[in-house]
Amino acid sequence: NAGVTQTPKFQVLKTGQSMTLQCAQDMNHEYMSWYRQDPGMGLRLIHYSVGAGITDQGEVPNGYNVSRSTTEDFPLRLLSAAPSQTSVYFCASSSPSGAGANVLTFGAGSRLTVL
Amino acid sequence: DAKTTQPPSMDCAEGRAANLPCNHSTISGNEYVYWYRQIHSQGPQYIIHGLKNNETNEMASLIITEDRKSSTLILPHATLRDTAVYYCIVRVGGTGGFKTIFGAGTRLFVKA
Numbered sequence: 355n356a357g358v359t360q361t362p363k364f365q366v367l368k369t370g371q372s373m374t375l376q377c378a379q380d381m382n383h384e385y386m387s388w389y390r391q392d393p394g395m396g397l398r399l400i401h402y403s404v405g406a407g408i409t410d411q412g413e414v415p416n417g418y419n420v421s422r423s424t425t426e427d428f429p430l431r432l433l434s435a436a437p438s439q440t441s442v443y444f445c446a447s448s449s450p451s452g453a454g455a456n457v458l459t460f461g462a463g464s465r466l467t468v469l
Numbered sequence: 470d471a472k473t474t475q476p477p478s479m480d481c482a483e484g485r486a487a488n489l490p491c492n493h494s495t496i497s498g499n500e501y502v503y504w505y506r507q508i509h510s511q512g513p514q515y516i517i518h519g520l521k522n523n524e525t526n527e528m529a530s531l532i533i534t535e536d537r538k539s540s541t542l543i544l545p546h547a548t549l550r551d552t553a554v555y556y557c558i559v560r561v562g563g564t565g566g567f568k569t570i571f572g573a574g575t576r577l578f579v580k581a
Contacts, residue, residue, distance in 0.1 A: 358512075385567045396556070397513070397571040404567045413570065444512050448566070456566035458505070460512030 356380050360445050360461035367435040367468045375430040375464050377445030383459070385448045386428040387412070388420065390441040391463075397444065403428055435468045442466070473557045478576040481551075487544040489575050491557030494538040501562050502533060504542045506553040507574070513556065516542065520562070547579045 361376045379386065387402040389412075399412030403422040417439060419431040428447075432439060442465050446458040474492040481487040493502065503518040517524055517531045519540075524531045530543040544551055556574040560566045 387569065389571070396554075396573045399568065399570055402568055410568075412568070442510060446512075446569075450564045450566060456501070456560055456562065456569075457503070457515045457518065458513070458569060459515070462512050463510065465510075 358445055358447055358459050358461035360443075360464050362464060363462065364465050365467070367432075367466065369436060369468060371435050372431070372433050373435065374432075375443055375445075375466070377428045377430065377461060378426050379428075379445075379447040379459070380426065381447060381449070381459065382425060383447035383449045384425070385450065385456075386422065387446045387458075388418070388428070388430045389444045389446065390414065390439075391444065392441050400430065400443075432466075435466075437468045440466060440468045473559060473572050475555075475557055475572065475575045477573065478578065480578050480580060481544075481547045483549060483579055483581050484546055487547040487551065487577060487579070489542040489544075489555050489557075489577065490539065491542070492539045493557070493559050496537050496559050497561075499561055499563075499565070500559045501566075502531065502537075502540050503558045503560055503569075504529070504531065505556045505558065506551075507556070508550075508553040513571075516555075547577075549579050549581060551577065552579045553577060 388400040389397040401420040403409045445461045504516040505513040507513040533540045554574040
């Protein structure tokens with residue numbers, strides 16, 4: 355049981371480049387979310403999804419796109435990277451039911467630097 | 470989801486109990502209190518949660534006041550490895566709990 359897997363762990367981009375951060379979970383969780391964490395700051399919600407085909411914006415959605423074609427995967431796309439998007443990105447998943455209802459399981463994070 | 474207020478930082482001596490407070494005065498009847506911690510730059514880790522009764526697990530205890538407007542996370546015998554940022558969050562239960570907003574948390578320093 356791998357939990358939540360994020361790839362890549364580290365990435366360096368140039369301004370204007372695009373890339374996709376991958377997130378996969380094997381717990382059959384309905385809910386998935388993306389957060390960013392800037393140095394010395396708390397986590398800010400970028401986008402979230404309540405199930406396949408359903409996504410919505412969080413606190414800081416600008417510059418990011420998401421899609422949810424399967425229950426397991428929730429990729430985060432940066433269309434045109436900017437230095438302000440330099441951050442650590444965390445993916446999380448949870449289920450609304452069961453003993454651990456709404457307990458978030460986080461991935462290890464993806465550290466992105468935009469030059 | 471209701472907002473929470475936590476002190477920005479706290480110190481605790483190794484081996485002593487660490488008591489981390491959280492204020493959630495606008496909490497609704499269907500909102501649970503969750504605690505997470507983040508050690509250095511790792512992904513946040515779930516600690517404990519509760520609705521209105523006190524809860525205990527192998528990591529910590531959660532004390533919720535009778536009016537549910539505040540809570541305290543207790544680490545009974547803090548170790549150096551408990552140095553981390555601790556987040557208190559309130560979240561609707563069941564299918565309403567799809568969105569979690571984090572605050573700044575409390576940075577706990579455990580000192581030898």
